[in-house]
Amino acid sequence: MFWKQQLEELIKGLDEERAEELRRLFEKVRAAPESPLPSDTDRTRENIYSTFFSCAGDIIIMHGLDGQIIDANRITCNRLGYTLEEMQGSHFSMLTGSHTKDRIEYVLGRVVSRGNYSFETVFVSKGGRQVPVEVSARIVTHGEQDVVLSIARDISARKVAEEIILEQKVFLSQIIKNLPVGLFVKKVKNDLRYTLWNSRMEEMTGHPREKAIGKTDRELFRENGLNWRNMTDQEAIRTGLPVEACSRERTPDGEETVYHVVKIPVMDAEGKADAILGIVENITDRVRAEGEIRKAHDDLERRVEQRTAELLGVNERLRIAEEKFRSIFENSILGIFRMNLDGRVLVCNQSLARMFGYESAEELIQASQERPESLHGDMRNREELQKRLLAGEDFEPFEYEYRRADGSVFTGRTHIRLLRDRRDNYPYLEGFIEDMSESKAFQQRLEQSQRDYRILYEQASEAIFLLDLKGRVLDANPMVTEILGYGLDEIRAMDPRDLITRDMERIREELRAVKSGKTLRLELNLRTGSGREITADLSARLLEGGRILAMLRDNTERTAMEGALRSAKEEAEQASQAKSEFLANMSHEIRTPLGGIIGMTDMVLGAGLQPQQAEYVKGIKEASRSLLEIINDILDFSKIEARKMEIALEPFQLRERLEIVVGTFRLAAMEKSLELRSVVPDDLPDGYMGDACRIGQVLSNLVGNAVKFTEEGFVEMRVRMLERTEDSARLEFSVTDTGIGISEADQGRLFDVFSQLEPSLSKRHRGTGLGLAISKRLVEMMGGEIFVRSRVGEGSCFTFRLELPFAEPSAEAQETERENVSQEGRRVLLAEDNELNQEFLTFFLKDAGHSVRVACNGHEVLTALREETFDLVLMDIQMPEMDGLETTAHIRAGETAAPRDIPIVALTAYAMKGDRERMLKAGMDDYLSKPVDMEKLYKIIARLTGERRAASEA
Incomplete structure (x- = not known):
């Protein structure tokens, strides 16, 4: 290999x-x-x-x-x-x-x-x-x-091939550049933008090539000839065939120029129009020559009679003239004709044949020979015109109705004169016709548009003025009289600016700015003819020709309504504030005894009760905690409804938060023999930015409901990543159970406020019906969505999705929070007026090794601090005679023997938005809501006293 x-x-x-x-x-x-x-x-x-x-x-x-x-x-x-x-x-x-x-x-x-x-x-x-x-x-x-x-x-x-291609490209470029006709190319798939524009086009249009390339007709010519340009483009694209058209345009000095335009579609491999090749020729001279045809012809006849001796020379000149005449005759866009007095066409060009709907001039001549009346819309008009011509009357160009081969009628602008053959001495008609159908239709549309705009002007609900630059009223619609109470003649005779009642100089200055082209929109006060003052919106802008268009709308009623709405809003805000204060007070009044009840039950449970007695006390504690949950739900819902709930954006560890949720309900699941599990992919990132507390609250609501309504099987909490970007992840949280399920009809009201699917007196499961409503609102406030899938008897799956930014792992986030709760006792001053709270807090603080002195109000706190030395003050906020906030202010002012920086922890039943911030701003070092979580309290005492001791030793 x-x-x-x-x-x-x-x-x-x-x-x-x-x-x-x-x-x-x-x-x-x-x-x-x-x-x-x-x-x-x-x-x-x-x-x-x-x-x-x-x-x-x-x-x-x-x-x-x-x-x-x-x-x-x-x-x-x-x-x-x-x-x-x-x-x-x-x-x-x-x-x-x-x-x-x-x-x-x-x-x-x-x-x-x-x-x-x-x-x-x-x-x-x-x-x-x-x-x-x-x-x-x-x-x-x-x-x-x-x-x-x-x-x-x-x-x-x-x-060699490259050199040949380059040479051919240069050769072709020179041909295009030096063509005697205008040449352009438009790309169909690029909004018919120009890709080729030769020098002849620059001369004819005045637009240089660099400004034309890449532009559309609307950008180059605006509205000048835009309709026929667009129509001929679309016809060439649609039919795939060349399209011819003539355009009449005026140069800047007012001279009329006539162009003959041919547009040829260039097809791609699929047979579709890919581009349009345009050829433009200036035929102004040719059209002008058409008007001189007859004159040249008569001149030739006269010269034949006068110069018989010069026959050969005359014949040559005649031939040249005839060739010129024939070229103009055959290529003119105007329909040229000669007919006898019976209406039979003797001679015509191809343009006239097309105008009348015939394939060729021969067909038109044949039709007129058979039925002369078929070419005329009304024979009586023709006979009348002919009589006047025979009487020697000269005609300016006029419009006349003709009939096409298919029976349709069109209007032609006709140039005609009566001539007599000098040899045979019989009269005949000669002239040319210009098809006015398109321009006629355009004129009709323009007139209709003017009528429509006039109706809008007359029927408008706003007062409309047309003014000159000096502020004089040129025209106004009827609504001016209705709004201002003056007749049109009175308005024209006065300066409307004199009606302004407030801020006159400022408004007059802004009105003057309209003359420089600024569009004005402002609100102003005017006095009407009846003496009533109104509030109105005014808009004005400068028009062409040095005129100003102004529109005035009376919004007096709207202004009054807005004032009423503001008053109603202020009343509603006052009512909301009163409700918030009521909820805060009710929270304090209920949480304080509840805290005492829960604390006392914890004390009794630790006193070695008999099993049945312990069950009774546990029932009391469970009922108290259920009541506390109801209060928390109501407070949360009130915060959300008042838009006072805030969503934090802080770093947190996802798996740690999920473990807290599962741990909360693990015992309840075990009591019902349910499998409670949490499924999180190993590769899912753990650090995010968001409100971990609110995410945990939603999950707790969903898991708590799942455990509550499931008798056997499992409850599963699952998290998966839907999509990931460089900075964030879109996560899907779901809680699935094998519980009783929810019918499709009930699913629609599941997230409604105070909605319970088992509202009867005999219902098995307690609750306020606020949990899911609060969850839905919390998810939406965090930018997510929540929904449910469920079948009766099979279970439910609640799902919500959130997009959370990634958090950079920090040393604090990576380490598990460890509070070094010192075993050394601290001297604690407890400021609490409720006897139950005094008793159970004293009990548990002493049980943890601390010494405690109780004060029932702020005066007793100040006295105790003058008499003894303490490491820390636990301060109730609402106390008789002197509350906790005022007492803290005296301590921080140095009015006792205690150090001004002695740690003070607020213990309060207030739980509304801003309470924590208010406590810390008043001088508290930390905040703990009632009922008091003793483990949290132990950690706060250890941290605050430990920090202070470490600072003093340093």
């Missing part, structure tokens, strides 16, 4: 076709019995190189990394005229000329650094002939050293 490896190494620099050819060649050589490949590695290598060098069709040169030629194949010697002996030992630059040696050194450097490199150069044969080549150089192993194998392909034919 060694020879195959060598082969593949050699052909790495070749294209696929040449490489495949050499593979087949080597297979043939290997299979030949007279050329067996020995197993010996060196001989195999030599045979491979020999076969490759001798059979390859390209120039192959092997040289060292320094450029010294080692070997070359037969093709190299034949094409360049050198013998192998002449090349061996010479530098590679010998083949490219000495002037390229630096270039060759550079290339060799690139080959060495990269391992392979491709480039173009020119080999010079021994006889001086230049051979353009494309070289592919690669580092290969030859013997025991690395060498460069260069394979050069002759690209002479390609270079």
Whole structure:
């Protein structure tokens, strides 16, 4: 297999076709019995190189990394005229000329650094002939050293082809540039934008090529001729056939110019129009000459009579004139005719035939011979016109109705005169017709549009003024009289600015700015003709021609309504504030005794009760905690409804939060023999930014409900990643159970406020019906969504999705929080007026090794601090005579013997938004809501007293 490896190494620099050819060649050589490949590695290598060098069709040169030629194949010697002996030992630059040696050194450097490199150069044969080549150089192993194998392909034919293409391109460019007609190309798939625009087009339109290329007709010509340009484009695209049109446009000095335009669709390989080639010719002179045809013809006849002796010269001039006449006659876009007094057409051009719907002029002439009346819309009009012509009356161009071959009628602008043949002396009619159908239809649409706008103007609900730059009213609609109470004549006679009642100078200054082109929108107060003051919105802008359009809307009622709404909003905010204060007070009044009840039950449970007594006390504690949950739900819902709930954005560990949720319900699940499990992928990142407390609250609601409504089976909490970006992840949280399930009809009201699916008096499961409603609102406040899938008797799956930013892992986040709760007792001053709370807090604090003194109000706190030394103060907020906030202010002011910085911890039943911030701002060092969690309290005492002691020792 060694020879195959060598082969593949050699052909790495070749294209696929040449490489495949050499593979087949080597297979043939290997299979030949007279050329067996020995197993010996060196001989195999030599045979491979020999076969490759001798059979390859390209120039192959092997040289060292320094450029010294080692070997070359037969093709190299034949094409360049050198013998192998002449090349061996010479530098590679010998083949490219000495002037390229630096270039060759550079290339060799690139080959060495990269391992392979491709480039173009020119080999010079021994006889001086230049051979353009494309070289592919690669580092290969030859013997025991690395060498460069260069394979050069002759690209002479390609270079010649490129030169021919370039020459043809330049030739074609010169043809297009010097064409006597305008030439353009539009690309269909690029919104018909111009891609070609020759110099003749620049002369005819005045638009230079660099401004025309890439533009559309609307951008170049605006509305000037936009309709016919668009219609002819679409017709060419639709039919796939050339389309001809004539355009009449005026130059800046007012001179009319006529263009003949041919648009030819250029089709792609699928037979669809890919581009439009346009040819534009200025035929103004030709059209003007058409009006002089008859004059030239009469002049020729007169000259024939006067110059019989000069017949040959006259005949020649006549022939030239006739050729000119024939060219104009046949190529004119106007319909040219000559007819007798019976209405039979004697002569006409092709344009007239097309105008009347016939394929050729002959068909039109034949039709008029058979039925002259078929060409006229009303024969009576024709007879009347003919009588006036015969009477010697001259006609200006007029509009006349003609009838097409299919019976339809069109309007033609007609130029006609009565002539008499001087020899036969019979009269006939001659002239030309311009089809006015399109312009007529446009005029009708314009008139209809004007009528429509006039109706809108008259019926508008706003007062509309048209003023001059001096502020005089030029016109106004009827609504002006209704709003301002003045007649139109009165308005025209006064200056409307005199009606302004407030901020007159400022408003007049803004009105003056309209003259400079500024669009004005403002609210102002005006006095009407009846003396009533109104509030109105005014908008004004400058129009062309030095006029100002102003619109006035009376919003007096709206302003009054907005004032009423503001008053109602203020009343609602006051009511909301009153509700919040009520909830805060009720929270305090309920939480305080609840805290005492829960604390006392903990004391009793630790007193060694009999089993039945312990069950009774546990029931009391469970009922108290259920009542506390109800209060918490109501407070949370009130915060959300009042928009006072805030979502924090702090770093947290996801798995730690999930473990807390599962741990909360593990005992309840065990009591019901349920399997409670948490599924989190191992590769899911753990650190995020968000409100871990609110996420845990939602999960707790969902897991708690799942445990509550499941009698057997399992409850599973699962987290998975839906999508991930560099900065964030979209996570899906789901809680699945095998519980009672929810009917499809009930699922629609599952997240409603106070909604319970078992509302009867005999219901088995307690609750406020607020848990899921709060969960839904919390998820939406965090920018997520929540939904449920469930079947009765099979279970439910609640799912919510959140996008959470990643959090950078910090030293604090990576370490598990460890509170070093000191076993050394502290001297604690407990400020608490509730006797139950005094008793159970004192009990548990002493049980933890602390000494406690109780104070029932703020005065007793200040007295105790003057009489004894304490390490810390536990301060109730709501106390008689002097509350906790006022007492703290006295302590921080230094009015006791205690240090001003003595740690003070707020113990309060207040749990509304801002309570914690309010406590800390008042001088508290920390905050704990009631009912008090004793483990948290122990940690706070250890931390605050430990920090203070460490600071004093330092």
